[in-house]
Amino acid sequence: MSDKIGIYVCECGPNIASKVDIPKIMEEISKLEDFKDKELIIKNHKLLCSVAGKKFLEDEINENKLTHLICAACSPRDHDTTFINVCKKTQLNPYMYRIVNIREHCAWIYHDKDVATEKAIRYIHAGMDRVMYQNPLIEKQLDSIPDVLIIGAGIAGIETALTLASDKRKVFLVEKTNIIGGNSLELKKLLPKQGISLNGLKQKISDVKENENIKVYTNTEVESIVGFLGNFEVVLKNNDKTIELLTGAIVLANGFDLFDPKEIPEYNYSEKDNVFTSLEIEKMYTKDGKIILKSGKIPESVALVHCVGRKEVGYCSKICCNYMLKIANYLKEQSSNTKVIDLYKHMCLPNKNDQMFYDSTVEKEVDFIKVTDVSLKGTKVQYIGIDEAKKDLDVDMVILAPAMIPPKDTKNLAELLKIDTDELGFYKESHMKINPISANLDGIFFVGAGRAPIGISEAMIQAQAASGKILTQLIPGQKIIPEVMVSEILEAYCTGCKTCLDVCGFGAIYFDEDKGISIVNEAICRGCGNCVGSCPSGSIRTKHFTNPQLYQEIKEALR
Amino acid sequence: MNTFENVLIIGSGVAGMEASLMLSKAGKKVYLVEKLSLIGGKTIKNEETFPNMDCSTCLVAPIQQEILQDQKIDVMTVSTVQKVSGKAGNFKVTINKKARYVNIAACLGCGMCYPVCPVEQSNEWEENLINKKAIYVPCSGSLPNVPVIDADKCLRLNGSEECNLCVEACMFGAIDFTEKNETIEIEVGGIIVATGFDMLDVSEIENLGYKKYPGVYTAMEFERLFAANGPTEGKLTLRETEKIPESIAIIHCVGRKEVGYCSSICCMYSSKHAQFLKHKLPEAKIYNLYSDICVSDKTYQKFQKNVAKHSSKFIYRDDKSELEITQNDNKLKVSYQNNKGIQDAVTVDMVILANATVPSNDIELLTDVLQIEKDKFGFIDTQSFRIGSVVTSKPGIFVAGCAEGAKDLQSSVLQAEAAVSQILSMK
Structure with a gap:
């Protein structure tokens, strides 16, 4: 079939027509020396993006049996998709079309019509040169598995499992300890309006156990995971047993650890003293129903120390101020005579109900002292107040609020899955603001304290958010259409240097040891082109952005 | 269905x-x-x-x-x-x-219609820092990039048969007064x-001098003043005096007591404002007056510390005592109680109030x-x-x-x- 190139110049009403000389463009294009052997169809239209314009374009493609299409119109931001959709209605492969922007790049930026016209001709010529080197690309369709693997059976993992499990979607919930429920089970009480009551949590745990679409694996860890959205091969290890699973998505809900106060020399922290962490107090109160000193006595005076390790880790853990208020309340409900002194640096109460809780705690005669620094020797406290005065405080008990830090598992799981972590050791989000619980690889999500310290109600929201992502990305029975403009490695030129493996942000390239070359997994590749630029032997190209295509276009545009 | x-x-x-x-x-x-x-x-x-x-x-x-x-x-x-x-x-x-009175399918957003409109009215979207016409887009870059006609202000829609200026200016026949x-x-x-959300109306809090002194801005007014597509195209000239401020005080927690909660985003956007200011006005003196710093996501503290190091002095003020802003010779005096319980003040050209987020x-x-x-x-x-x-x-x-x-x-x-x-x- 011989080439038949359609060039359609949009007038954009007067927007283009009044600023460039369209008849001249059409004439010049028809006389191009390097296209004299090609069949060109050159037409103009008042408004290609209008309903009439799109119909006109569709008819033109069909009637003329075009092999290549150029739309000289506006910014691709405005109407690239419009024209691609027109192509999709016809026999013309959309990758055999090119939009050329003669509005923003020509008509709108020059006072001199001749200059704008000359540039428009050059740009259209460049587009024509490029489109001749384009190749049809076909979208692939892959089967996908709707089932989901959740790692960690704390409150976030449980909520995700319950939101996702259905007759059409199995959930595998993996927990490395022997109990499900996570840290929340250690708590005596929850904060006001924390998104769930403790009874609600216990209900959810039994719901998980009873749900026939949720399979719980306790005492189990992940050994390996390979694959991509819709198709992950998972190997789990339970003691000596290995379990193999296929899932479509992975949710990481592996919780948090607490900063070790021993790392701060000024705290002289020792388990022998009456110095406790907040979680120890919660456990003690839950188990024994009281908060007592090592001697068994109820403390007469308690100092609460906020922000333990904040300086060291470099961030605020968000929930500590709130739970310290809760502990102050515990102490006052145990004995209203207990003197409670709360040494805080910045009272951080970011949720709408927090301030009320603070105000009600103040009413219970808890002393709040704003400090800039605290040091400890057992239960002898020394602090510097906001007024810069150094003061001593001798109490029976000290309770510390240590920073929340990423658990050790996070690093291992991130390495296993080839996903990114940030400089703090948390999972790194695909986009901090607009895609906050998705990993840089499709099909992998993190909930709970995975991306940053959060409380229970936010963990619940994140669990539901990850579920929302999975429910919209992995629909049972629906095929997955991977990126078409992917990279490919030319076997003959690949020297096996593995540079591309390092630069690929999506884990899409693997190394074939037998052949000694790198290979792109087209289902994972997003066509970013990092590997193309890095390849010292020039053996990689990205489809639809090949060197000849770019070179031809640039050569003409710069002429 | x-x-x-x-x-x-x-x-x-x-x-x-x-x-x-x-x-x-x-x-x-x-x-x-x-x-x-x-x-x-x-x-x-x-x-x-x-x-x-x-x-x-x-x-x-x-x-x-x-x-x-x-x-x-x-x-x-x-x-x-x-x-x-x-x-x-x-x-x-x-x-x-x-009714928009502009056909979305026909309009290209070329912007020929609004300059010819004879009506002037305040542009709320731009925090009333600039006027708009009766036919308008709230700001450049609006999407959909199609203007709307304000039925309350348009002369034609209010009985004046003669005004046909936008219709004449539109080359696409997109303006349609028959729309209902x-x-x-x-x-x-x-x-x-x-x-x-909306932002708390701070004119109700008297001692802040908002709407009384032209140099006192709300946070959202400042965002628009700073924005390249805003009323001044990003030029930081103060209203009325047209002066470029040499010193700025950013006040945190404005209206927190009144609304009864922390709005959680103000510490961060106020730090951001300080950084904005430092970039555009490197010589300016910038103060952030705070009581507690609430920077509760993992990367927020680093940002705020960086601003405190390079862009702005962070001054503690005791929120148990009221803050007061007064004006003298075009200078704004912000009085507050400092960390030692003593009355203190900064004198500045501009004040930005980080007002509470409200329903x-x-x-x-x-x-x-x-x-x-x-x-x-x-x-x-x-x-x-x-x-x-x-x-x-x-x-x-x-x-x-x-x-x-x-x-x-x-x-x-x-x-x-x-x-x-x-x-x-x-x-």
Whole structure:
């Protein structure tokens, strides 16, 4: 079939027509020396993006049996998709079309019509040169598995499992300890309006156990995971047993650890003293129903120390101020005579109900002292107040609020899955603001304290958010259409240097040891082109952005 | 038609847009109702977002474009929800779609119509820092890039037969005075409320001198003053005096006591404002007056510390004592009680008030229409004892973003994603 190139110049009403000389463009294009052997169809239209314009374009493609299409119109931001959709209605492969922007790049930026016209001709010529080197690309369709693997059976993992499990979607919930429920089970009480009551949590745990679409694996860890959205091969290890699973998505809900106060020399922290962490107090109160000193006595005076390790880790853990208020309340409900002194640096109460809780705690005669620094020797406290005065405080008990830090598992799981972590050791989000619980690889999500310290109600929201992502990305029975403009490695030129493996942000390239070359997994590749630029032997190209295509276009545009 | 396949989303900020796109991908028909003539919400009022200083337009414009091009999302601008009846799975919704008087399909957004309009009125979207015409887009870069005619102000629509200036200026015949307000009836299975927030009116707090002294700005006014597509194209000239400020005080927690909660985003945007100022006015003296610093996401503290190191002096002021702003010889004196309990002051050219985030002004009406409960602050209440905080008091109706309470961008997006899972799990 011989080439038949359609060039359609949009007038954009007067927007283009009044600023460039369209008849001249059409004439010049028809006389191009390097296209004299090609069949060109050159037409103009008042408004290609209008309903009439799109119909006109569709008819033109069909009637003329075009092999290549150029739309000289506006910014691709405005109407690239419009024209691609027109192509999709016809026999013309959309990758055999090119939009050329003669509005923003020509008509709108020059006072001199001749200059704008000359540039428009050059740009259209460049587009024509490029489109001749384009190749049809076909979208692939892959089967996908709707089932989901959740790692960690704390409150976030449980909520995700319950939101996702259905007759059409199995959930595998993996927990490395022997109990499900996570840290929340250690708590005596929850904060006001924390998104769930403790009874609600216990209900959810039994719901998980009873749900026939949720399979719980306790005492189990992940050994390996390979694959991509819709198709992950998972190997789990339970003691000596290995379990193999296929899932479509992975949710990481592996919780948090607490900063070790021993790392701060000024705290002289020792388990022998009456110095406790907040979680120890919660456990003690839950188990024994009281908060007592090592001697068994109820403390007469308690100092609460906020922000333990904040300086060291470099961030605020968000929930500590709130739970310290809760502990102050515990102490006052145990004995209203207990003197409670709360040494805080910045009272951080970011949720709408927090301030009320603070105000009600103040009413219970808890002393709040704003400090800039605290040091400890057992239960002898020394602090510097906001007024810069150094003061001593001798109490029976000290309770510390240590920073929340990423658990050790996070690093291992991130390495296993080839996903990114940030400089703090948390999972790194695909986009901090607009895609906050998705990993840089499709099909992998993190909930709970995975991306940053959060409380229970936010963990619940994140669990539901990850579920929302999975429910919209992995629909049972629906095929997955991977990126078409992917990279490919030319076997003959690949020297096996593995540079591309390092630069690929999506884990899409693997190394074939037998052949000694790198290979792109087209289902994972997003066509970013990092590997193309890095390849010292020039053996990689990205489809639809090949060197000849770019070179031809640039050569003409710069002429 | 099965109404479970249809979803109504009220409000087109980041939360409403995220929910719309996700539901459309899941095969739902989405009705996205927006009271303004443009979509995108308040994010697009900011030049850059904290803490990575991403350009807001670059963040949001691709999402806006995707929404407008999505065949399964019916975007209804200048529209409000008037009546809702029925129950989860089968709501009957009446939408009042106001006439835009400009045909969206015909208009290209060339902008020839508004310069010729003889009417001048204050531009609320630009925090009243500039005027607009009776036919206008709120700001350059509005999407959809199609103007709207203010029926209350347009001469033609108010009896003056002669005025035909915009019609004559439009080369596409897009202006249509015969357009009428429409009442549209739809049936949907679920509803997401994502109507966002407003900022506390600080003119009610007397000792701050807002609206009394021209150098006193609210945070949102400053955002627009700083924005390249704003009223001054980003030039930081003070109103009335036209002077470029040499010293600026940014006051945190304005109205916190009045509203009864911390708005959680002000410490960060105030730090961002200090950085903005330092970049544009490297010689300026910049002060942040705070009581407690609330920087509660993992990267926020680093950002704030960096601002404190390079851009602004952070001064503690005791919030037990009132702050007062007075003016003398065009200089603003900010008096406060310092860390030692002593009355102190800074004297500056400009004050930026980080005012509290409050429920949007139409929330009362909307909660009545939807018959859902509000909390004591006026935000939409959620059923915390049930399954998480996007579930309102009425089954089938969910809330996302700042309609539920003040929060940052990513928390809004997360609630939208959570609301989507609740809609898709409805049976």
